[in-house]
Amino acid sequence: MKAKLILFLSLLIVFFTMTSTTFAAEAGPARRDLIHLRILETTDLHSDLMNYDYYQTKVDNRIGLVKTATLIKEARKESKNTLLFDDGDHLKGNPLGEYLARIRGMHKGKIHPVYRAFNYLKYDAIAIGNHEFNYGLGFLKTALKGAKMPVLNANVYSVKTNKPYFKPYTILKRNIVDQSGIPHEIKIGVIALMPTHIMKWDKSNLEGKVFANPMVETAKKYVPRIKAEGADIIIALAHTGISSQPYHPDTENAVYYLTQIPEINVVLAGHSHSVFPGPVYEGLPNTDLETGIINGKPVVMAAAFGSRLGIIDLQLSHQAGKWQIVSQKSYTKPIADETGRSLVKTDKSLYNLVKEEHEETVDFIKKLGL
Ligand SMILES: [Zn+2]
Numbered sequence: 001m002k003a004k005l006i007l008f009l010s011l012l013i014v015f016f017t018m019t020s021t022t023f024a025a026e027a028g029p030a031r032r033d034l035i036h037l038r039i040l041e042t043t044d045l046h047s048d049l050m051n052y053d054y055y056q057t058k059v060d061n062r063i064g065l066v067k068t069a070t071l072i073k074e075a076r077k078e079s080k081n082t083l084l085f086d087d088g089d090h091l092k093g094n095p096l097g098e099y100l101a102r103i104r105g106m107h108k109g110k111i112h113p114v115y116r117a118f119n120y121l122k123y124d125a126i127a128i129g130n131h132e133f134n135y136g137l138g139f140l141k142t143a144l145k146g147a148k149m150p151v152l153n154a155n156v157y158s159v160k161t162n163k164p165y166f167k168p169y170t171i172l173k174r175n176i177v178d179q180s181g182i183p184h185e186i187k188i189g190v191i192a193l194m195p196t197h198i199m200k201w202d203k204s205n206l207e208g209k210v211f212a213n214p215m216v217e218t219a220k221k222y223v224p225r226i227k228a229e230g231a232d233i234i235i236a237l238a239h240t241g242i243s244s245q246p247y248h249p250d251t252e253n254a255v256y257y258l259t260q261i262p263e264i265n266v267v268l269a270g271h272s273h274s275v276f277p278g279p280v281y282e283g284l285p286n287t288d289l290e291t292g293i294i295n296g297k298p299v300v301m302a303a304a305f306g307s308r309l310g311i312i313d314l315q316l317s318h319q320a321g322k323w324q325i326v327s328q329k330s331y332t333k334p335i336a337d338e339t340g341r342s343l344v345k346t347d348k349s350l351y352n353l354v355k356e357e358h359e360e361t362v363d364f365i366k367k368l369g370l
Pocket of ligand 1 (some may be wrong): 130239251270272
């Protein structure tokens with residue numbers, strides 16, 4: 001009897017010791033569940049895959065995804081958990097884009113070099129920008145067949161079906177490693193938006209085929225759905241600029257108002273080719289240009305043409321049964337200094353991957369005698 005009682009008491013002690021250590025681990029300072037998540041942005045590439053000025057037919061180290069790619073790879077080396085997004089306007093804007101769309105056309109079975117580059121760099125999702133419509137919906141549809149990642153836009157609708165013309169949002173499931181190396185499945189909701197002005201800018205390509213709904217209202221409609229489907233955080237790929245001008249549903253620059261939607265955690269901005277955080281936005285209300293925060297949300301805009309990489313560093317902690325952002329900072333990194341001197345090497349693999357179309361474009365320009 002006595003032996004049994006001793007055994008029982010010992011078990012009881014072991015049990016209490018175990019439980020108290022478990023509680024101590026949860027409440028203690030180790031922060032086992034603290035994770036770092038880095039979000040990378042390119043925007044408004046306008047077909048500038050190469051560090052090349054087609055108008056002057058010479059190298060230009062201030063532009064080109066072959067340079068930004070090196071920054072992307074460096075950023076991935078520094079952080080175990082990264083996501084890469086493009087914010088739109090990637091197909092049109094330089095002679096390479098023109099040559100492919102208007103002169104040579106897409107060769108059957110060949111992937112457009114922009115999407116070939118995106119596939120190679122393993123973008124997690126991309127947004128459609130207004131300039132993607134410039135060559136018509138047919139060309140866009142053919143080119144997009146080569147994109148291996150989710151291609152998103154939520155506010156352009158098909159006239160025929162009254163449904164979103166593109167995939168409006170996606171939920172990425174990623175195993176994110178915490179500070180002690182333990183993976184956690186995090187669900188990242190991603191939604192994309194663009195200015196409704198496409199209906200004026202690309203009237204001949206779009207009228208009778210698609211229509212556009214206001215960006216902020218569309219985001220408000222979708223975010224509860226994305227949350228209900230289990231997203232831990234929501235990122236908006238907002239192909240739109242930043243302005244605190246009084247809100248108008250058809251604003252071209254909706255970022256400021258998108259940051260006020262509670263469910264949206266992060267906004268990747270674009271379209272206006274500016275740098276955020278940057279001095280252009282001095283005086284924007286409720287904004288911290290040191291940390292790149294507008295209305296409490298991290299925002300980044302990485303200029304244009306691959307000249308900068310946008311970076312948002314988040315720390316998430318598991319609190320009250322859900323992942324919460326406990327620190328956030330946004331910044332951009334340039335590929336060249338103010339004098340145009342290159343700050344990064346060219347990504348040779350990417351260069352080789354897109355050089356065929358680049359050389360064809362240069363040959364074409366030279367033949368024209370331009
Ligand atoms: Zn744009």
